[in-house]
Amino acid sequence: MGKSLSILTKNFNNINVDTVDDYLAAGGYEGLKKVLSLTPGEVIEVIKDSGLRGRGGAAFPTGKKWEQAAKVKEDSYILCNADEGEPGTFKDRYFLEYDPYRIIEGMTIAAYAVGGREGYLYVREEYGRQKEIVLKAIEAAKAAGFLGDNILGTDLSFDIKVISGAGAFICGETTALIQSIEGGSGRPKIKFQRTAVSGLFGRPTLANNVESYCVVPALFTKDAQAYLSQGTEKSRGTKVISLCGNVEKPGVYEVPFGITLREIIYDLGGGIKDGRDFKFAQIGGASGPIIPKSMLDIPYTYEDFGKEGYSLGTGAILVADDTNSVAEFMVTVQEFFVHESCGKCTPCREGNRQLLKLAHKIADRKATVEDFLTVKRIANVMNKCSFCGLGTAAPTAMVTAIQHFYDMYN
Amino acid sequence: MKTCTLSINNKKVTVEAGTTILEAAKSAGYYIPTLCNHPDQAIKANCRICVVEDKTSGKFVASCSTMVYEGADIHTNTKEVRELQTGILELILANHPNDCLNCIRNESCELRKLCERFHVRNYNLAHETDIYPIDNTSGVLVRDRNKCIKCLRCVEACQEAQMVGVLSPSYRSVNTNISAGFGENYDETLCTFCGQCSAVCPVGAIYEYDETEKVWEALHDPKKHVIVQTAPAVRVGLGEEFGMPRGSKVTGKMVSALKMLGFDKVFDTDFAADLTIMEEGYELLSRIKNGGTLPMITSCSPGWINYAEGFYPELLDHLSTCKSPQQMFGAVAKTYYAKKAGIDPADIFTVSVMPCTAKKFECKRPEMNASGYRDVDVALTTRELARLIKNAGIDFTNLEDEDFDSIMGASTGAAVIFGATGGVMEAALRTVYEVVTGKTLENIEFDEVRGLDGIKEATIDLDGTPVKVAVAHGLANAYKVMEMIKNGQAKDYTFIEIMSCTGGCAGGGGQPVGANKSIKERRIDTIYNIDKEMPIRKSHENPEIKLLYDEFLGEPNGHLSHELLHTHYHQRVKR
Numbered sequence: 005m006g007k008s009l010s011i012l013t014k015n016f017n018n019i020n021v022d023t024v025d026d027y028l029a030a031g032g033y034e035g036l037k038k039v040l041s042l043t044p045g046e047v048i049e050v051i052k053d054s055g056l057r058g059r060g061g062a063a064f065p066t067g068k069k070w071e072q073a074a075k076v077k078e079d080s081y082i083l084c085n086a087d088e089g090e091p092g093t094f095k096d097r098y099f100l101e102y103d104p105y106r107i108i109e110g111m112t113i114a115a116y117a118v119g120g121r122e123g124y125l126y127v128r129e130e131y132g133r134q135k136e137i138v139l140k141a142i143e144a145a146k147a148a149g150f151l152g153d154n155i156l157g158t159d160l161s162f163d164i165k166v167i168s169g170a171g172a173f174i175c176g177e178t179t180a181l182i183q184s185i186e187g188g189s190g191r192p193k194i195k196f197q198r199t200a201v202s203g204l205f206g207r208p209t210l211a212n213n214v215e216s217y218c219v220v221p222a223l224f225t226k227d228a229q230a231y232l233s234q235g236t237e238k239s240r241g242t243k244v245i246s247l248c249g250n251v252e253k254p255g256v257y258e259v260p261f262g263i264t265l266r267e268i269i270y271d272l273g274g275g276i277k278d279g280r281d282f283k284f285a286q287i288g289g290a291s292g293p294i295i296p297k298s299m300l301d302i303p304y305t306y307e308d309f310g311k312e313g314y315s316l317g318t319g320a321i322l323v324a325d326d327t328n329s330v331a332e333f334m335v336t337v338q339e340f341f342v343h344e345s346c347g348k349c350t351p352c353r354e355g356n357r358q359l360l361k362l363a364h365k366i367a368d369r370k371a372t373v374e375d376f377l378t379v380k381r382i383a384n385v386m387n388k389c390s391f392c393g394l395g396t397a398a399p400t401a402m403v404t405a406i407q408h409f410y411d412m413y414n
Numbered sequence: 415m416k417t418c419t420l421s422i423n424n425k426k427v428t429v430e431a432g433t434t435i436l437e438a439a440k441s442a443g444y445y446i447p448t449l450c451n452h453p454d455q456a457i458k459a460n461c462r463i464c465v466v467e468d469k470t471s472g473k474f475v476a477s478c479s480t481m482v483y484e485g486a487d488i489h490t491n492t493k494e495v496r497e498l499q500t501g502i503l504e505l506i507l508a509n510h511p512n513d514c515l516n517c518i519r520n521e522s523c524e525l526r527k528l529c530e531r532f533h534v535r536n537y538n539l540a541h542e543t544d545i546y547p548i549d550n551t552s553g554v555l556v557r558d559r560n561k562c563i564k565c566l567r568c569v570e571a572c573q574e575a576q577m578v579g580v581l582s583p584s585y586r587s588v589n590t591n592i593s594a595g596f597g598e599n600y601d602e603t604l605c606t607f608c609g610q611c612s613a614v615c616p617v618g619a620i621y622e623y624d625e626t627e628k629v630w631e632a633l634h635d636p637k638k639h640v641i642v643q644t645a646p647a648v649r650v651g652l653g654e655e656f657g658m659p660r661g662s663k664v665t666g667k668m669v670s671a672l673k674m675l676g677f678d679k680v681f682d683t684d685f686a687a688d689l690t691i692m693e694e695g696y697e698l699l700s701r702i703k704n705g706g707t708l709p710m711i712t713s714c715s716p717g718w719i720n721y722a723e724g725f726y727p728e729l730l731d732h733l734s735t736c737k738s739p740q741q742m743f744g745a746v747a748k749t750y751y752a753k754k755a756g757i758d759p760a761d762i763f764t765v766s767v768m769p770c771t772a773k774k775f776e777c778k779r780p781e782m783n784a785s786g787y788r789d790v791d792v793a794l795t796t797r798e799l800a801r802l803i804k805n806a807g808i809d810f811t812n813l814e815d816e817d818f819d820s821i822m823g824a825s826t827g828a829a830v831i832f833g834a835t836g837g838v839m840e841a842a843l844r845t846v847y848e849v850v851t852g853k854t855l856e857n858i859e860f861d862e863v864r865g866l867d868g869i870k871e872a873t874i875d876l877d878g879t880p881v882k883v884a885v886a887h888g889l890a891n892a893y894k895v896m897e898m899i900k901n902g903q904a905k906d907y908t909f910i911e912i913m914s915c916t917g918g919c920a921g922g923g924g925q926p927v928g929a930n931k932s933i934k935e936r937r938i939d940t941i942y943n944i945d946k947e948m949p950i951r952k953s954h955e956n957p958e959i960k961l962l963y964d965e966f967l968g969e970p971n972g973h974l975s976h977e978l979l980h981t982h983y984h985q986r987v988k989r
């Protein structure tokens with residue numbers, strides 16, 4: 005398996021995104037046309053059958069989410085999460101930059117399937133250029149009748165507003181993102197109803213990741229077969245990953261589920277830079293586990309990672325060669341979380357502060373056995389009690405690093 | 415009622431659907447620890463100490479913010495739950511000064527109590543406390559952010575119940591803290607000094623500016639004639655500080671204690687409340703007769719006055735010019751009483767005991783010197799009086815009852831109900847009706863204006879003229895009323911009572927901490943019971959008030975009254 009697939013990513017670097025023409029020539033909007041000939045219920049069935057799970061990190065079944073949103077009688081806001089704040093993750097940026105119409109098409113299909121007239125695309129603050137591209141694409145799509153009133157001559161009317169992110173990692177979490185759009189503080193908020201029932205401005209809302217929306221059009225075209233034939237039974241299709249760190253060829257790759265990390269790093273990524281040795285990889289961003297050499301052959305699937313207690317996260321893979329120190333890396337990760345914790349809840353606000361101190365102690369080779377046990381204890385409190393996903397996942401790197409590199413002092 | 419049956423620590427309980435696990439556990443006999451939770455407030459779910467295990471879902475959840483469901487198998491005190499709860503507590507302590515011995519909230523601190531419960535004796539986390547300057551420049555409230563546990567109860571009180579919006583969480587992560595305005599001190603903002611933030615804070619991070627030492631100093635000064643007045647709501651709150659049931663009536667014990675503390679005279683703000691009714695009632699009648707600004711709004715709640723001066727400067731003409739009872743008392747004490755008792759007012763030191771922090775602000779206003787002296791020298795809160803009594807080693811709960819001194823100690827049922835929302839209105843109606851109609855009011859209890867509804871209304875028939883009145887409490891409700899006035903939607907109201915705090919003074923910001931709506935209701939019930947037992951229940955029938963007008967003031971709303979008992983308002987601006 006020497007090269008990456010190009011089903012979802014087939015347009016990357018291949019089309020001119022200034023107008024919708026190239027996108028159309030490459031088969032764009034065939035999906036929407038097909039969708040408009042189906043009932044919303046049939047559309048959702050297709051999504052469910054595809055086994056698609058949210059690509060934003062939590063891997064929630066997309067079909068189920070759409071079904072919940074469709075059940076709500078009122079219109080839903082169609083929210084696209086392009087905040088992409090997880091370190092080492094940049095695959096959504098590629099979609100924004102190289103295939104913006106695919107995102108628009110995916111969101112439009114969602115509007116048809118669950119019932120919606122207004123979309124919001126929340127773009128990471130740093131993606132200023134990509135935001136301009138998307139804004140232009142929205143105008144072009146509107147001019148060509150793919151957005152606005154009576155899309156393609158049907159009753160479907162849908163438009164998309166683009167919002168600039170507030171610059172914090174936490175704003176990618178759905179409830180914080182919603183608060184941020186509403187002009188609030190961008191902190192997660194307690195909710196007693198599903199976002200599908202009460203989300204943005206207290207109204208029904210469907211929120212998905214960029215890549216999740218980008219899978220959708222493919223499911224309704226001839227690409228469907230190519231896409232669905234990839235992967236495993238429980239992890240169907242392909243995943244767009246961002247590979248970075250000490251590899252020869254960092255970048256965005258579309259891989260079939262089931263590929264191993266070794267194949268990703270050595271076949272796609274061209275191996276470790278400058279011929280050095282692999283030391284560890286972090287999977288799924290700063291919130292993800294640290295994986296040692298001995299685990300390089302685990303298949304990249306939800307189920308195989310799940311067995312280890314890990315998730316795939318956003319699809320980021322950060323590779324570190326043998327010049328890196330695991331302990332120093334823990335410090336970097338913990339600094340990130342101390343910086344990014346919103347401060348709302350005790351376990352995350354105070355837990356990360358403690359973990360950073362312990363990470364320093366470990367890096368300074370001053371840690372005792374008791375300190376390692378304390379890491380475990382605090383990590384458990386954070387993981388089980390934090391208010392949102394940031395705090396529950398924040399200790400993952402440290403815990404897995406200690407688990408796999410318990411002999412790091414030797 | 416839709417119900418839900420679940421199991422808590424293997425015990426079946428049936429509760430109303432939509433109940434939180436926290437409440438359901440309480441009904442099963444288990445207290446789950448809480449910090450950010452407050453029964454009168456929205457669920458915040460940020461401290462996380464209320465974590466429990468849901469064995470059905472295999473998850474650990476925050477019980478304050480998770481609703482029960484049919485068949486749930488909840489465990490509140492398994493080994494792991496206790497470890498998690500202790501872990502959270504330790505994380506809080508690692509960022510806390512742990513300064514209980516010196517802490518004003520030592521006895522009433524929810525965090526300290528949890529430490530007791532969880533036997534936190536030693537822990538191995540790195541201790542790193544915040545270092546913020548203490549905000550004590552207002553002379554009313556003190557904020558010690560270093561003790562703040564970021565529960566956001568104060569923010570909720572200030573933004574939701576009061577809608578003043580002075581307090582807000584600022585910065586992120588370990589730098590999260592509560593700022594007043596943009597990190598300024600209270601006195602640089604439009605804070606109303608209602609003190610509700612201090613009343614809901616679970617720890618010693620916001621508290622009253624303690625002035626007990628000033629009072630001790632005066633009491634120990636042989637040259638000073640030290641007199642004290644006690645507000646209506648203090649007598650139904652003070653007992654709580656000594657472990658008595660919430661809302662206990664302790665009027666007599668309070669008087670005894672004050673005498674034992676060495677006050678030369680123990681007087682009653684209730685006397686001044688009756689005086690307020692005379693002044694305010696006649697002011698209302700004069701406004702009605704002479705086409706003055708209506709609706710007229712009461713002015714005895716200084717938190718409310720601060721709010722109006724800060725946020726509705728264009729509507730200040732609606733406020734009654736009457737000073738609050740506290741200030742009327744002070745002005746009369748250093749003139750009329752001084753003369754009658756033959757004491758040089760320069761030697762009189764007036765202390766007031768109030769359920770209120772804003773009263774501290776009020777008595778320090780430069781214009782409150784109608785007597786030629788500081789009319790009220792020190793305003794203590796209920797909490798500070800308790801501190802004085804404890805300090806003196808007085809066995810409060812076993813004290814015999816004693817009576818207030820004369821000549822500013824007699825009062826009526828109309829005065830005591832000033833302590834409850836709607837009370838000033840009811841007291842005023844009792845007097846205004848009789849003055850206007852010349853008839854005896856048969857049913858003197860106005861149920862329409864009682865109770866905890868945010869805004870209450872009533873229409874009273876004054877000899878054929880229907881008079882529409884309204885009562886609001888809590889500044890969020892004051893906001894609604896003021897917006898109505900601003901938009902011309904309140905033209906048919908004649909008289910409006912506004913109190914800064916929910917429940918009125920019974921729920922004041924200077925009352926014993928830890929109150930909630932049901933506790934406030936208990937205090938209010940006691941207030942109405944005291945009214946019922948009073949031989950005189952109408953202000954204009956108070957014999958000492960009659961004497962005051964005969965001997966000194968002349969007539970209500972007259973010339974001398976205006977000099978001593980009335981004031982004027984100014985726009986407040988941020989410093």
Ligand SMILES: Cc1cc2nc3c(=O)[nH]c(=O)nc-3n(C[C@H](O)[C@H](O)[C@H](O)COP(=O)(O)O)c2cc1C
Nearest residue numbers: 058059060085087088089176177178212213216393
């Ligand atoms: C701290 C934090 C940051 C997140 N950031 C993102 C993000 O940048 N983009 C994203 O799509 N989802 C992000 N998520 C996940 C979202 O909350 C949500 O699960 C997701 O957007 C749902 O879309 P999906 O089902 O298509 O994955 C984040 C979650 C957390 C807890």
Ligand code: SF4
Nearest residue numbers: 346348349352392395
């Ligand atoms: S876990 Fe808590 S402190 Fe951390 S980001 Fe989420 S809500 Fe904020």
Ligand code: SF4
Nearest residue numbers: 513514517523617618
């Ligand atoms: S706030 Fe509570 S725990 Fe903190 S020092 Fe004061 S009494 Fe002790």
Ligand code: SF4
Nearest residue numbers: 572605606608609611
């Ligand atoms: S005293 Fe009242 S207005 Fe001032 S900060 Fe506290 S709650 Fe807000």
Ligand code: SF4
Nearest residue numbers: 562563565566568615
């Ligand atoms: S000041 Fe008190 S009430 Fe406010 S957040 Fe801090 S601990 Fe909570």
Ligand code: FES
Nearest residue numbers: 459461462464478
């Ligand atoms: S009491 Fe439940 S989270 Fe604070």
